[in-house]
Amino acid sequence: xxxxxxxxxxxxxxxxxxxxxxxxxxxxxxxxxxxxxxxxxxxxxxxxxxxxxxxxxxxxxxxxxxxxxxxxxxxxxxxxxxxxxxxxxxxxxxxxxxxxxxxxxxxxxxxxxxxxxxxxxxxxxxxxxxxxxxxxxxxxxxxxxxxxxxxxxxxxxxxxxxxxxxxxxxxxxxxxxxxxxxxxxxxxxxxxxxxxxxxxxxxxxxxxxxxxxxxxxxxxxxxxxxxxxxxxxxxxxxxxxxxxxxxxxxxxxxxxxxxxxxxxxxxxxxxxxxxxxxxxxxxxxxxxxxxxxxxxxxxxxxxxxxxxxxxxxxxxxxxxxxxxxxxxxxxxxxxxxxxxxxxxxxxxxxxxxxxxxxxxxxxxxxxxxxxxxxxxxxx
Amino acid sequence: xxxxxxxxxxxxxxxxxxxxxxxxxxxxxxxxxxxxxxxxxxxxxxxxxxxxxxxxxxxxxxxxxxxxxxxxxxxxxxxxxxxxxxxxxxxxxxxxxxxxxxxxxxxxxxxxxxxxxxxxxxxxxxxxxxxxxxxxxxxxxxxxxxxxxxxxxxxxxxxxxxxxxxxxxxxxxxxxxxxxxxxxxxxxxxxxxxxxxxxxxxxxxxxxxxxxxxxxxxxxxxxxxxxxxxxxxxxxxxxxxxx
Numbered sequence: 001x002x003x004x005x006x007x008x009x010x011x012x013x014x015x016x017x018x019x020x021x022x023x024x025x026x027x028x029x030x031x032x033x034x035x036x037x038x039x040x041x042x043x044x045x046x047x048x049x050x051x052x053x054x055x056x057x058x059x060x061x062x063x064x065x066x067x068x069x070x071x072x073x074x075x076x077x078x079x080x081x082x083x084x085x086x087x088x089x090x091x092x093x094x095x096x097x098x099x100x101x102x103x104x105x106x107x108x109x110x111x112x113x114x115x116x117x118x119x120x121x122x123x124x125x126x127x128x129x130x131x132x133x134x135x136x137x138x139x140x141x142x143x144x145x146x147x148x149x150x151x152x153x154x155x156x157x158x159x160x161x162x163x164x165x166x167x168x169x170x171x172x173x174x175x176x177x178x179x180x181x182x183x184x185x186x187x188x189x190x191x192x193x194x195x196x197x198x199x200x201x202x203x204x205x206x207x208x209x210x211x212x213x214x215x216x217x218x219x220x221x222x223x224x225x226x227x228x229x230x231x232x233x234x235x236x237x238x239x240x241x242x243x244x245x246x247x248x249x250x251x252x253x254x255x256x257x258x259x260x261x262x263x264x265x266x267x268x269x270x271x272x273x274x275x276x277x278x279x280x281x282x283x284x285x286x287x288x289x290x291x292x293x294x295x296x297x298x299x300x301x302x303x304x305x306x307x308x309x310x311x312x313x314x315x316x317x318x319x320x321x322x323x324x325x326x327x328x329x330x331x332x333x334x335x336x337x338x339x340x341x342x343x344x345x346x347x348x349x350x351x352x353x354x355x356x357x358x359x360x361x362x363x364x365x366x367x368x369x370x371x372x373x374x375x376x377x378x379x
Numbered sequence: 380x381x382x383x384x385x386x387x388x389x390x391x392x393x394x395x396x397x398x399x400x401x402x403x404x405x406x407x408x409x410x411x412x413x414x415x416x417x418x419x420x421x422x423x424x425x426x427x428x429x430x431x432x433x434x435x436x437x438x439x440x441x442x443x444x445x446x447x448x449x450x451x452x453x454x455x456x457x458x459x460x461x462x463x464x465x466x467x468x469x470x471x472x473x474x475x476x477x478x479x480x481x482x483x484x485x486x487x488x489x490x491x492x493x494x495x496x497x498x499x500x501x502x503x504x505x506x507x508x509x510x511x512x513x514x515x516x517x518x519x520x521x522x523x524x525x526x527x528x529x530x531x532x533x534x535x536x537x538x539x540x541x542x543x544x545x546x547x548x549x550x551x552x553x554x555x556x557x558x559x560x561x562x563x564x565x566x567x568x569x570x571x572x573x574x575x576x577x578x579x580x581x582x583x584x585x586x587x588x589x590x591x592x593x594x595x596x597x598x599x600x601x602x603x604x605x606x607x608x609x610x611x612x613x614x615x616x617x618x619x620x621x622x
Binding site for chain 1 (some may be wrong): 439462494
């Protein structure tokens with residue numbers, strides 16, 4: 001503690017330089033935190049789904065191809081399956097073309113069994129089963145459009161040539177995708193003239209260890225049929241969508257690292273300059289009895305404070321910006337966008353490393369320099 | 380009665396390597412400085428004065444020979460121990476004051492005390508006393524840039540004595556000062572020697588210094604060329620010194 005004054009006074013020796021160094025580290029860690037949050041969050045979401053007992057069954061040719069709804073009974077008869085919910089994509093818009101979000105029609109009879117982890121109340125499930133025009137809406141979409149339970153809304157068809165008028169009966173919490181809307185498939189079927197096809201099936205297994213067996217059974221059943229199936233766990237299914245962003249995520253992580261490394265080198269240069277200017281003072285301190293280790297500790301302490309200050313500033317900025325961005329942009333399914341705690345830890349660790357490593361070599365060299373040679377520089 | 384020696388230099392040689400050349404800065408020098416003396420080391424440039432001072436202060440190592448200060452042999456000490464020893468026993472004064480520019484006079488003087496176990500209040504007391512001794516009690520909160528050269532050197536002397544060291548070593552303490560300030564600094568060092576019985580070793584070119592010191596050691600080309608009694612009448616000439 002008694003050296004604190006010394007460290008602080010040295011930090012404020014050149015206020016502009018200290019400020020600029022802190023600011024540059026803050027900017028780099030802001031970029032790092034913001035960029036790395038996307039892939040980390042995506043991984044967290046996938047990991048969260050990894051324990052799910054749900055399976056997605058879609059057309060082997062791709063998720064845009066449909067399947068006969070008659071598959072439902074055959075899938076339901078598969079051993080270890082406890083629920084099957086067919087799902088059809090509607091693709092309606094709320095008011096404007098920009099007001100798009102995933103709106104899907106599902107069979108109501110087993111929704112409570114299928115999505116019991118999405119925080120939907122029992123009353124909402126009952127209303128959904130009872131009312132043909134009922135819909136369940138994700139929290140993000142509710143907030144985005146200022147909706148409330150009991151409100152009637154109309155979705156304009158884009159793929160289908162008709163609109164649907166729906167009554168909101170319940171809200172899905174943050175365990176559900178942030179922008180979903182479910183309404184009843186019988187309503188869609190009736191309006192569409194009963195085409196008898198669905199986009200996919202959601203299947204619920206009794207136990208996680210039975211999932212591989214169920215996948216094999218379903219895909220085997222429909223092999224060589226007009227619509228062969230591809231079954232996968234929910235995590236794998238979500239991962240398929242995330243796959244499309246993989247290049248972006250990798251690029252984001254690489255860019256984040258490059259920015260941090262670049263600023264680390266700039267900080268190292270600044271630290272080297274700052275320490276070189278003080279070599280004679282350091283020699284004086286050593287001549288009056290300061291040990292090399294103490295000097296090294298003081299210099300690294302200064303640099304650590306600079307790095308950590310920049311890290312805290314950068315992290316805080318990224319946290320606020322992501323929060324603001326998440327509130328304003330649930331349309332693309334990122335209403336739960338936030339800075340994962342692990343990214344905070346990584347960013348602060350990077351800040352400490354920038355601080356320590358940037359000063360390590362010049363500080364070590366200055367702390368070990370020959371006192372007589374350094375004093376000669378003064379003269 | 381046996382006289383105690385503050386400094387004993389025994390057959391000390393210091394050789395520097397400068398690229399492919401060897402420079403013999405000190406060549407088999409032997410001398411003894413009794414306790415509580417004010418002595419000067421004089422000689423032309425390159426005679427080895429500062430090298431000798433550095434050896435006494437423990438910031439340089441002899442190539443051969445033995446250096447003992449305050450009865451402790453420092454020649455064989457490890458760097459870590461030597462740093463602690465310097466903090467306890469040596470007060471250093473430099474030609475260019477070498478105060479830390481971002482610290483006030485008070486904080487500069489407090490610097491060596493940060494290495495002790497003294498509490499904040501005790502450190503304050505010591506610093507105030509040291510600054511009073513050098514006559515700068517009213518300049519405690521001034522930064523070096525706000526002080527004159529003479530005042531800066533006084534602060535440096537306060538920093539050198541604040542830990543109550545065994546020996547004060549001063550390298551050209553008047554070299555960067557005008558005549559008046561130089562006289563003031565020499566008077567101050569004399570006072571420290573007379574009143575507080577500090578052993579003071581000063582390297583100087585300044586011929587006025589001879590009037591203040593007890594003994595003058597003359598070096599020439601790394602060899603002790605002579606020992607003279609200073610013009611100060613207060614003390615007898617150094618005893619026991621030998622070349």
